[in-house]
Amino acid sequence: MKTGQNGAVLGLLVLAYGVVPMLWGHDPYVMSLLVAALIIGGVALPWALLGNLGGMVSFGHSAFFGVGAYTSAILSMKFAVPVPAAIVLGGVGAWLASLVMLPVLRLKGPYFALAILAYARIFEIIATEWSSLTGGSGGMSSIPTVPAAFGFDFGSKLGSYLLILTIVLLFAAAYWALRRSHYGVALRAMRESEDATRVVGVNSTLLKSLMLFVSAFMTGIVGAFNAHYINFLEPDYAFNGVWVMLPIVAAIFGGYRTILGPLVGAVFVYLVDQLIFKSLLPSGHQLVLGALLVAMIIFSPRGLLTLAQRPFGRGWHA
């Protein structure tokens, strides 16, 4: 990392951990907006990881989000697993769900994207029909919140904010490390030419599956966190297409080839959507997001962050 980047990252950390809680820490409305935005960012980042490193566009990340949420909720409510462990196991659940998707990796490009969309529906139907475990379409309520620890209440709005912020930043760090590792090098080479990379002895299918696993695991954790944050789940909510749509818009907007792009994009897109579009168009406000997505793909497919911040953007490219 160059010094300029170090400074920018440091500034961002000070802003996120210091300035924001100091200014708005006691305003539940602002905090809940930020938590929701970070949850979107927490899905946008693994989505972009899969797209950038794995070369796969997924329209089915809502499956991982929902599976993570349900795994964690069921474990904590029916099997008395402590919430923090349950959240991690939610990620494991989403990883297991991604195992089922492995045969889809045989398909390329558009076929993969659509097959994974079909998978998302399968998991939603299972969650609705397996009512003895999931409560069916009625859903599950009073899911326990994250308990207090070290004398700090992580169930509060401020606590949830700090927790999801930390989770998301850990993801970003993991993404960064992954990209610098020899896996990252091989994956970058695969993007140039998958055949050539295979010839020099890289198992491209294995690497792609690894990216799918990492992406699913991260998404599952965020889904699980969300379940304990809102304390309620129903299939229609947990597997809603919105959990993949908003992250896609966010990642494309911020630049899905960068690490911070999806996060910054998520905060921006979510806040603008909630504060402006939603007040203008209460029921169909996602129309604007769709239009934004279309405009970004046509005019600036690499994202706004890369355009606006050249020196910052370049180093963060894969």
Place this chain on the structure above:
Amino acid sequence: MTELISQALYSGLLQGGSYALIALGLALVFGTMKVINLAHGELVLLAAYIAYTVESSYGLNPIFAIPVALVIVCLTSVAVYFLVGMVKVDRELNSLILTYGIGIMLSNAMLLIWKADVRSSSSSWFQEAFVVGPLFSMRSELLFFAISVVILAALWWWLSRSWYGRALRAVSSNRDAAKLMGIAPAYTELVSFVVAGVLASFAGVALYSYGVIQPAYGNVLTVKAFIITVLAGVGSIPGVLLGAVLLGVAEALTVTLASSALQELVGMMLFLLVLFVMPSGLFGAVRRRG
């Protein structure tokens, strides 16, 4: 029990007609442009909502909505074509995301205009029973099945006999060679989007005439169309028709023998099975594996 099963087979067959129209539209565009139009289901749904408006606001039979739907849906389809054409870098993935975005726009626009309520036709003429021996169907189902078969036959004739149809197939199978033979690929792509719009218009009006629609349904339709093309293996019209009937029958049998909630699941299972066992589809020899 046998009656139930034969009835399910029959209903599935009729449903297969409009499924085939939807799937073919998707397959044609994919053939010429190598782009999966994720907004395709929304185009079908748009036609269905136009049928709803024609029926509820003007009191006409939904079938009269077809001309209006043709105009609006084909124009929308052409708009999608031009937007896809504007994608410059990383076309395969970016055009997917683009059509996904268009799908979001369309479904939310429909939500704004027609609200989230579930709609279905109130035409009593359409809903009247039509009994063939032991088999039962609504008039609308049989009528639109007949229309679908006629369209499919016409399309088959067009693709195999007419100049434009041959050009379209030529571009699908080898774009560069087609260029050398004096075919303008851009024009052919445009034609494929228009034909997809035509197919979507008929399919949409059909869906409204015998089924229920709501704004979120477009996504489901796209997935179904995709499942059919995987079942069929991209390439042949008879293959798509068979794949569509297979999906229709499988869904109808599930509803009869198990529960309607599992209807969507069976299509997915069929799809996965085909993916595992014969990845190039049941009827196609086109290479798809990476």
